[in-house]
Amino acid sequence: MRRYIPLLAGLMLLPGQAEAQVPLDGFVVARSACPATPAIRNAANPGNVSLVVERAYRLIGENRADGTHYLIEVQGAEPSRRWIAKGCGDWVAMVAPSDGTGGSVSNDGSGTGVPGDSEPVAGGGQTDGAAHADLVIAISWQPAFCETRPGKPECAEQTEGRFDTTNFSLHGLWPQPRGVEYCGVAAADQASDRAGRWSDLAPVDLSAATQTALAETMPGTRSALERHEWVKHGTCYGTDAEEYFADSLTVMAAVNGSAVRTLFAERIGEDVTQAEIRAAFDAAFGAGAGERVRVTCANDGGRRIVTELTVGLAGEISPDADIAALIRAAPTTDGGCPGGVVDAVGLQ
Numbered sequence: 001m002r003r004y005i006p007l008l009a010g011l012m013l014l015p016g017q018a019e020a021q022v023p024l025d026g027f028v029v030a031r032s033a034c035p036a037t038p039a040i041r042n043a044a045n046p047g048n049v050s051l052v053v054e055r056a057y058r059l060i061g062e063n064r065a066d067g068t069h070y071l072i073e074v075q076g077a078e079p080s081r082r083w084i085a086k087g088c089g090d091w092v093a094m095v096a097p098s099d100g101t102g103g104s105v106s107n108d109g110s111g112t113g114v115p116g117d118s119e120p121v122a123g124g125g126q127t128d129g130a131a132h133a134d135l136v137i138a139i140s141w142q143p144a145f146c147e148t149r150p151g152k153p154e155c156a157e158q159t160e161g162r163f164d165t166t167n168f169s170l171h172g173l174w175p176q177p178r179g180v181e182y183c184g185v186a187a188a189d190q191a192s193d194r195a196g197r198w199s200d201l202a203p204v205d206l207s208a209a210t211q212t213a214l215a216e217t218m219p220g221t222r223s224a225l226e227r228h229e230w231v232k233h234g235t236c237y238g239t240d241a242e243e244y245f246a247d248s249l250t251v252m253a254a255v256n257g258s259a260v261r262t263l264f265a266e267r268i269g270e271d272v273t274q275a276e277i278r279a280a281f282d283a284a285f286g287a288g289a290g291e292r293v294r295v296t297c298a299n300d301g302g303r304r305i306v307t308e309l310t311v312g313l314a315g316e317i318s319p320d321a322d323i324a325a326l327i328r329a330a331p332t333t334d335g336g337c338p339g340g341v342v343d344a345v346g347l348q
Contacts, residue, residue, distance in 0.1 A: 022065050028072050031149070036082035040069050049077045051088055053196040058089060066299075085161035086299060087148065134330070135313040137251050138171035141264060142219055144305040144343040145169075148298050154219035158345055163216050165345040166265045167256045170218040171308060172229040173248040175236045176331040183236040198224035201231055204241045214245055216250050220250050247317035248279040254323040255311070258284035264342050272306060273339035281311075292330045297337035304340035 012298065025114025030051035037045045040063060051057070058073040060081060069083045070091070142164040146155035158165065182190050192200045199260050206214065215221050234244040255261060260280040263272065278290025296308035315321070 002278065022063075022067065022308075023061040024059050024060050024091065026288055027092045028059050028070050029056050029092055029259045030054060030089045032088050034084050034088035036072065036074055036077070038082060038085050039077050040083045047077055048080070049074055051084065054194050057089070057091065062086070090296075102124055102238070106310065122334060128226070134176040135317075136174045136176060136310050137248065137313060138174065138310050139168040139252065139255060140307055140308045141169045141306055141343065142169040143345045144298065144307040144341075145299075146345075147300050147305060147343055148307065152220075153222040158219070160345050162219075162345075165220045166268070167217075167218070167261055168264070168309070169249055170214075170252050171225075171235055173237070173251070174233045175238075175245065180236045181232050185231055185235055189231055201227040203227065204230045204245070206245060207240055210242060210246055210249070213249050217249055217256075246319075250319060250321065251311075251313065251323055255284075260284055262307075267342045268344050269277075270342060271339060272342050274335045274337060276339070277306075277309065278335065283326070285327050288332075289324065289327045291332040292327050294333045294336040295339065297340045300343075304337070304339065305343045306340045310336075 030053050033050045033053055035043075035045050035111040036049045036051060037043060060073060062071065063069045063083070067086070069085055070089070071081060071083055074080055074082050116233055130140065142154075142158065146152065146158055154164075174345075185193075189201060192198075199226065214226060220226070230241050230244065234241060237244045237247075239247075258280075260277065261274060263280045274287060274295045277295055278293055281290040281293050282288070292312040293305060294310045296310065297304050298307045310333075311327060312333060313323075313326045314329035314331075315326045317323075
């Protein structure tokens with residue numbers, strides 16, 4: 001099992017770099033090609049370093065508690081330690097090995113997987129045809145996601161009354177541990193995916209019924225998100241794409257038909273706490289289910305908004321699976337963000 005060692009305080013910083021007041025461990029997954037600079041208040045950028053979208057960078061810390069910038073490690077840059085605005089990427093915190101996952105869980109935004117100490121190799125992971133037993137499903141609150149990425153096609157088209165304005169949206173179903181990615185995927189396709197060129201990937205082979213359901217539950221299909229999710233995660237699930245996405249939709253239907261979705265729909269424009277979210281999971285899926293849920297938030301001006309929930313699952317998903325039992329069988333996780341606003345459709 002791959003282990004991740006937390007990065008500690010007292011780091012040696014280069015001249016011109018402000019000290020990271022709060023050390024953090026994990027990675028930042030880039031969401032925008034933002035500049036990465038040695039200092040926060042100085043725009044000088046030796047080497048003209050910018051983030052590569054979807055690439056993971058080792059996280060060192062932030063400028064203060066609940067601050068504005070992350071300090072990351074950019075390999076090959078000089079100096080290698082660089083500051084980026086928090087809106088440029090998502091923090092993916094490491095899960096302790098004792099929880100049984102051996103992987104990582106996204107801490108804010110729409111976290112896609114993170115490579116560990118080395119890049120996963122093509123052909124790795126489970127390929128024996130049996131659906132992966134240990135999973136995390138990431139479910140987005142789309143209005144909040146669109147606050148952070150308004151230029152996405154699915155966000156530009158989002159209007160009042162559309163399914164994803166009052167229901168959770170599918171981000172992805174991720175086999176664990178998170179180092180298991182790109183199973184049997186050609187190097188060229190991996191490169192296109194990591195560069196964010198998802199439309200260059202081959203279309204996913206799905207039935208008309210599954211494609212229609214996916215278009216509703218995963219609005220990111222307008223940005224070829226399903227191609228990215230299949231190539232990076234679905235290829236390690238152990239089934240074909242049809243079953244992978246059908247299983248994802250089964251879990252999504254259970255969550256959207258539960259007290260969790262009711263809680264969010266009734267609190268649009270208001271705050272919801274981590275404790276309330278976890279209690280809703282307990283009410284819907286049995287005592288202890290909430291301990292398998294992690295809340296993800298993003299700063300949006302003066303507000304903190306809930307963008308995503310990640311939920312552990314253990315066992316095989318099927319059309320008649322007991323989703324409650326699968327959730328309760330998963331390892332527990334920390335709760336993540338303490339809570340935030342349930343965002344309404346439209347830029348606030």
